[in-house]
Amino acid sequence: MKFSGLNLNHDLHTMSHRRKTIVFVNIFFILVVFLPGLYVPVCHSSESTENPASEINLRIVIVPEKNSFEQLRRYKYLTDYLSQEMGMIVTVEIMANYGEISNAFKEGRADAGFFGSFSYVLTQAQTGIEPIARPVWLNGSTTYRGYIFVRKDSGIKTVADMKKKSLVLVDKATTAGYFYQLFYFKYYGITKLEDYFSRISFARSHDAAVWSVYTGESDIGGAKNHIYNEFKERYPDFKEQMLILAESPEVPSNGIAVSKDLNPAIRARLKNLLLTLHQDEKGQEILKNFGARRFVETTDSDYEVLYNMVKEMGTDLKNYSN
Secondary structure (H helix, E strand, O other): OHHHHHHHHHHHHHHHHHHHHHHHHHHHHHHHHOOHHHOHHHHHHHHHHHOOHHHOEEEEEEOOOOOHHHHHHHHHHHHHHHHHHHOOEEEEEEOOOOOHHHHHHHOOOOOEEEEOHHHHHHHHHHHOOEEEEEEEEOOOOOEEOEEEEEEHHHOOOOOHHHOOOEEEEOOOOOHHHHHHHHHHHHHOOOOOHHHHOOEEEEOOOHHHHHHHHHOOOOOEEEEEHHHHHHHHHHOOOHHHHEEEEEEOOOEEOOEEEEOOOOOHHHHHHHHHHHHOHHHOHHHHHHHHHHOEEEEEEOOHHHHHHHHHHHHHHOOOHHHOOO
């Protein structure tokens, strides 16, 4: 009986082992025959992790024209659309200052950018970027001007009145908030601003420069006309208290240019999407939120007025320090 019991246990163990073997074989059979694709993706998964299509990025940088939160809000509508249509991640980053956008392209940290006119010619001279488009704003303009302005109660009406007064500008890599003012004052024989004014400060954005004069922190200011005009709409007493003394010729506004190293197919796709954005309702809504009617094609020759100013000033763009 004892011997028989041992045999019984052995038989049961053997049967259990066979059942497990059969189950294993059946599962293996199902996996191999009915689900052959389960094994293959393991190899492909490794490859796509290294270079998945969704991780192809288009890095867009923008100059700090105004309040950063407002800028990011506006550009997000556009970058979300581009991400969807181009099948890649499109990001936007505001540069710390106007000159930094040139560094981003020189260091390979940017694929495309929205430029002020001077930051464009500067970056083009140093890195060979290619302009592709610029917005038509809601007022129908594709250009902007630089202003020189004061408070009416300052008593400043001429360049002579400005001597030993404080001057606020935006950044050394801007047309409307620095280069135009250099050009203007040189016409009046003033080549060293630091010797003529009691203080020169850089606000880093156009709205901050306008605000500085409006609130009386600075006597004279230089900034972009669009931003100045926004203050007139926002603050009821602004128009009554401020005075424009001079304005620059028109130059292209917020042009988008791409790196010379950007894949030509991506460059062509980006340009086409921007130039046709106004042709359907979805695009029109995006443009409305962005603050524009449409985009128009832009070339380097559109900056001729600024290139002429640069030539008259004897400025070496390739070695320009900002």
